Amino acid sequence: MERTFIKDLQEHKGESVLIKGWVSVRRDQGKMVFFDFRDMTGMVQGLVIPGGAAMETAKNTSRESVVAVTATVQERPSKNAQADKINGGIELLIESIEVLSPAAVLPFEVNEDTAGIGEETRLAHRYLDLRSERMQRNIRLRSELVRRCREYLFGKLFTEIETPLLTESTPEGSRDFVVPSRLNPGKFYALPQSPQQYKQLLMVGGFERYFQIARAVRDEDLRADRGFEHTQIDIEMSFVTQEDVMRTVEEMITTTVEGMGFTIKEKPFPRFTYAEATEKFGADKFDLRTPEDKENGVMAYAWVHKFPFFEKTSDGAWTFTHNPFSMPVPEHVEQLLAKKDVGEILTTQYDLVCNGYEAGGGSIRAHKPEILKAAYEVMGYSEEEIQGRIGHMLTAFGFGVPPHGGIALGVERLVMNLTGESQLREVQAFPMTRGGQTAVMKAPKELTAEQLAELGIRINPEKKHGQ
Amino acid sequence: MERTFIKDLQEHKGESVLIKGWVSVRRDQGKMVFFDFRDMTGMVQGLVIPGGAAMETAKNTSRESVVAVTATVQERPSKNAQADKINGGIELLIESIEVLSPAAVLPFEVNEDTAGIGEETRLAHRYLDLRSERMQRNIRLRSELVRRCREYLFGKLFTEIETPLLTESTPEGSRDFVVPSRLNPGKFYALPQSPQQYKQLLMVGGFERYFQIARAVRDEDLRADRGFEHTQIDIEMSFVTQEDVMRTVEEMITTTVEGMGFTIKEKPFPRFTYAEATEKFGADKFDLRTPEDKENGVMAYAWVHKFPFFEKTSDGAWTFTHNPFSMPVPEHVEQLLAKKDVGEILTTQYDLVCNGYEAGGGSIRAHKPEILKAAYEVMGYSEEEIQGRIGHMLTAFGFGVPPHGGIALGVERLVMNLTGESQLREVQAFPMTRGGQTAVMKAPKELTAEQLAELGIRINPEKKHGQ
Numbered sequence: 001m002e003r004t005f006i007k008d009l010q011e012h013k014g015e016s017v018l019i020k021g022w023v024s025v026r027r028d029q030g031k032m033v034f035f036d037f038r039d040m041t042g043m044v045q046g047l048v049i050p051g052g053a054a055m056e057t058a059k060n061t062s063r064e065s066v067v068a069v070t071a072t073v074q075e076r077p078s079k080n081a082q083a084d085k086i087n088g089g090i091e092l093l094i095e096s097i098e099v100l101s102p103a104a105v106l107p108f109e110v111n112e113d114t115a116g117i118g119e120e121t122r123l124a125h126r127y128l129d130l131r132s133e134r135m136q137r138n139i140r141l142r143s144e145l146v147r148r149c150r151e152y153l154f155g156k157l158f159t160e161i162e163t164p165l166l167t168e169s170t171p172e173g174s175r176d177f178v179v180p181s182r183l184n185p186g187k188f189y190a191l192p193q194s195p196q197q198y199k200q201l202l203m204v205g206g207f208e209r210y211f212q213i214a215r216a217v218r219d220e221d222l223r224a225d226r227g228f229e230h231t232q233i234d235i236e237m238s239f240v241t242q243e244d245v246m247r248t249v250e251e252m253i254t255t256t257v258e259g260m261g262f263t264i265k266e267k268p269f270p271r272f273t274y275a276e277a278t279e280k281f282g283a284d285k286f287d288l289r290t291p292e293d294k295e296n297g298v299m300a301y302a303w304v305h306k307f308p309f310f311e312k313t314s315d316g317a318w319t320f321t322h323n324p325f326s327m328p329v330p331e332h333v334e335q336l337l338a339k340k341d342v343g344e345i346l347t348t349q350y351d352l353v354c355n356g357y358e359a360g361g362g363s364i365r366a367h368k369p370e371i372l373k374a375a376y377e378v379m380g381y382s383e384e385e386i387q388g389r390i391g392h393m394l395t396a397f398g399f400g401v402p403p404h405g406g407i408a409l410g411v412e413r414l415v416m417n418l419t420g421e422s423q424l425r426e427v428q429a430f431p432m433t434r435g436g437q438t439a440v441m442k443a444p445k446e447l448t449a450e451q452l453a454e455l456g457i458r459i460n461p462e463k464k465h466g467q
Numbered sequence: 468m469e470r471t472f473i474k475d476l477q478e479h480k481g482e483s484v485l486i487k488g489w490v491s492v493r494r495d496q497g498k499m500v501f502f503d504f505r506d507m508t509g510m511v512q513g514l515v516i517p518g519g520a521a522m523e524t525a526k527n528t529s530r531e532s533v534v535a536v537t538a539t540v541q542e543r544p545s546k547n548a549q550a551d552k553i554n555g556g557i558e559l560l561i562e563s564i565e566v567l568s569p570a571a572v573l574p575f576e577v578n579e580d581t582a583g584i585g586e587e588t589r590l591a592h593r594y595l596d597l598r599s600e601r602m603q604r605n606i607r608l609r610s611e612l613v614r615r616c617r618e619y620l621f622g623k624l625f626t627e628i629e630t631p632l633l634t635e636s637t638p639e640g641s642r643d644f645v646v647p648s649r650l651n652p653g654k655f656y657a658l659p660q661s662p663q664q665y666k667q668l669l670m671v672g673g674f675e676r677y678f679q680i681a682r683a684v685r686d687e688d689l690r691a692d693r694g695f696e697h698t699q700i701d702i703e704m705s706f707v708t709q710e711d712v713m714r715t716v717e718e719m720i721t722t723t724v725e726g727m728g729f730t731i732k733e734k735p736f737p738r739f740t741y742a743e744a745t746e747k748f749g750a751d752k753f754d755l756r757t758p759e760d761k762e763n764g765v766m767a768y769a770w771v772h773k774f775p776f777f778e779k780t781s782d783g784a785w786t787f788t789h790n791p792f793s794m795p796v797p798e799h800v801e802q803l804l805a806k807k808d809v810g811e812i813l814t815t816q817y818d819l820v821c822n823g824y825e826a827g828g829g830s831i832r833a834h835k836p837e838i839l840k841a842a843y844e845v846m847g848y849s850e851e852e853i854q855g856r857i858g859h860m861l862t863a864f865g866f867g868v869p870p871h872g873g874i875a876l877g878v879e880r881l882v883m884n885l886t887g888e889s890q891l892r893e894v895q896a897f898p899m900t901r902g903g904q905t906a907v908m909k910a911p912k913e914l915t916a917e918q919l920a921e922l923g924i925r926i927n928p929e930k931k932h933g934q
Contacts, residue, residue, distance in 0.1 A: 023867075040674065066867045100870060101869065103866045127668045130672030131672055136674075139674070143626045164696060164899075167908055168909055169912065178646070178647065178914060186926040189911045202594075202896065207597070215682070217632060229631060396594050399531060400531045401568045428629070430668075436650040438635060440859050441664070443655075451643075455645070458924065460924060460925050
């Protein structure tokens with residue numbers, strides 16, 4: 001017999017069916033045994049009646065075991081029907097249960113909210129945690145969100161292009177994860193903190209409209225809303241203004257989020273200058289929702305723009321606030337080239353904020369080599385240092401580059417907003433612990449002497465057992 | 468004025484338009500200057516007539532410069548019309564040319580086939596190479612292929628789920644790229660060679676139908692058709708037989724490839740056992756095309772199955788031929804459990820072959836702990852070693868695991884088949900050189916002393932300058 005999905009059982013009243021899935025609940029009432037069965041499409045109640053051939057198996061089947069059940073779909077007695085629940089009006093009269101894989105005693109309940117389970121236990125048994133209703137919903141919603149954003153972008157003639165994982169270390173950003181090169185012992189690749197330079201090079205390469213669902217990897221201290229790895233909807237467009245990019249992103253978000261049944265508080269998204277935001281909210285990310293909005297699950301998106309391009313570091317030098325590759329606002333280009341009143345130069349940066357989180361940010365890029373160079377000169381780089389850092393970008397821009405700009409939106413942040421989660425680990429399938437230990441698997445771990453020798457590296461014995 | 472895409476110019480005959488793009492060709496005929504302009508949507512001819520206001524700029528605009536051109540769309544004189552070319556019947560009478568970004572003298576021609584340009588020059592200026600017609604077609608076709616496969620899978624209730632990049636080293640496979648952990652000095656993560664274990668854990672986690680367009684990273688010697696990084700369409704399904712997975716993949720490939728206008732030589736895909744394939748073709752990958760098929764651009768997909776599970780290593784021990792997590796064919800399960808006639812045990816492995824390449828492979832997995840363990844025992848692992856390697860999988864399978872199986876299809880291989888390319892670098896945006904140098908960027912490179920100290924590693928001085 002072909003398997004029937006649990007969501008489709010309603011259409012088979014009176015028929016014999018085969019379902020496959022998990023035992024969510026087993027209630028042994030002595031003469032009768034009741035079950036809740038679950039597959040990826042839904043949940044249904046089943047029962048074994050006294051004298052039923054399946055009684056012995058029913059008595060010995062543990063919760064979370066995987067089973068194949070043949071049964072007749074029947075209407076529930078009207079006093080037991082639950083009209084508000086999917087399959088609340090039907091039940092399965094079980095003919096036989098085949099245990100495809102029995103479940104041992106569980107380390108925690110998957111029928112309940114697993115958010116409170118200790119991090120180590122939860123992540124060591126992540127495959128159980130993922131069976132919980134909340135985790136299933138979060139991970140499936142993430143898939144749906146990205147799917148819809150993709151379709152929006154394809155509809156606007158974007159091309160999805162993958163950029164390398166093994167790339168060059170860029171010391172301006174956060175700390176890189178590095179990868180020793182066996183072919184070049186003593187040398188290292190870095191994992192990308194963002195595909196920033198590659199996506200700009202794709203604009204030089206004539207693709208005009210690029211996107212990628214890109215993994216970004218940063219060796220930052222782990223926090224509730226920040227992990228080593230996150231994913232961004234990475235977008236870059238040629239021949240555009242700041243307004244063009246913001247309009248495209250706003251339409252993508254609106255189409256996607258409303259298409260998934262959520263409500264957006266205000267459209268078009270309200271805009272605040274950085275000065276207005278800090279005055280009004282004391283920060284450049286803020287929550288525009290009233291208590292009633294929160295109850296209704298409203299998404300309060302907003303834009304922040306007109307950020308200062310530079311800020312002073314603790315030692316008095318200038319550094320960029322967001323992105324050294326950005327263009328200043330048009331009326332401040334001359335000021336940057338003249339390196340005059342540096343603290344007052346505004347950048348074309350735009351940040352998307354939602355419900356108190358920064359959901360993404362981007363800018364129009366400095367496509368003229370002299371403007372990009374001027375930003376590095378303001379930050380005190382010598383000509384030689386500039387060539388070392390961004391010489392390849394300056395060279396590329398010398399072969400004809402369209403004006404361009406883009407944005408990166410944090411997938412996890414967007415999903416956290418939609419699901420109301422405040423922890424990154426609730427929206428990633430296999431997150432790390434705060435100590436940097438992988439879920440289920442045993443990493444990081446020591447390498448063999450042979451592996452180390454091949455890579456031309458040694459372990460510094462003083463640091464071997466952590467600091 | 469709003470920009471008009473070059474593909475839409477036909478609809479604007481007699482009107483004044485603004486186009487933006489690149490100068491593909493400039494022919495200065497003294498009194499007149501002719502151009503071919505290019506944007507991401509197409510190509511069009513333009514001309515500046517004697518006395519035209521744009522003449523001075525026209526004389527000084529180099530090839531591959533980025534320009535904004537205002538012009539009137541007019542019919543070409545009938546003697547010059549090229550009916551077979553897009554925009555062959557129209558031309559632009561140029562009113563003004565604004566050079567948005569001038570191009571320096573090019574290191575190689577982008578209007579010609581760039582395949583013969585030296586690897587180092589091509590990759591150092593990859594952004595120019597990407598402007599060539601062939602590279603634009605290859606990269607856009609890749610995006611389209613993946614888009615269509617995705618849509619097929621979503622239509623079949625699959626969920627797209629991302630798995631970690633920082634994970635555990637698995638010494639059974641090829642050589643891992645490793646990543647030192649700053650939080651755990653002296654310890655290392657590994658980059659994934661495939662999401663094999665994670666996707667099986669997602670089956671334990673109840674997702675039932677998973678896919679991911681997954682990056683796989685292997686420190687293998689570089690060859691024409693193999694790089695450090697490649698991308699796979701990674702699929703796993705629960706409650707399925709070998710036949711179910713093969714049918715799903717075959718339908719996905721057929722729908723996608725035919726939807727893109729290609730012809731498939733034979734449907735359903737012919738199947739060969741490993742024994743038949745080696746007897747008939749002397750190998751487990753083969754090209755079924757006749758010379759005429761090759762000329763017509765036919766795709767000759769085929770399946771190979773019934774591979775031996777194990778083969779002897781040079782020191783006489785047994786090792787797996789494809790995947791230690793596979794299930795033997797049903798009739799050989801007892802034989803594996805008994806470790807009897809090991810060389811004759813067949814695995815449920817199925818490989819997809821196309822035009823002489825292996826395009827992908829997969830299997831039904833051993834979901835019963837005792838079967839998975841038996842495979843490791845055949846290979847000579849002790850109980851302790853087995854627990855160290857796959858203890859977490861055995862534990863996971865003890866909590867209820869559905870029968871499951873899947874496949875991984877190489878995106879680059881699929882695109883190479885469709886485009887007729889034989890080199891991996893023709894279907895990746897930023898491939899590496901054979902020496903492991905990144906395109907455009909300068910990696911790998913040395914770390915600073917501070918970075919090394921933080922990671923708790925030292926460079927082995929003997930190996931520092933390569934061996």
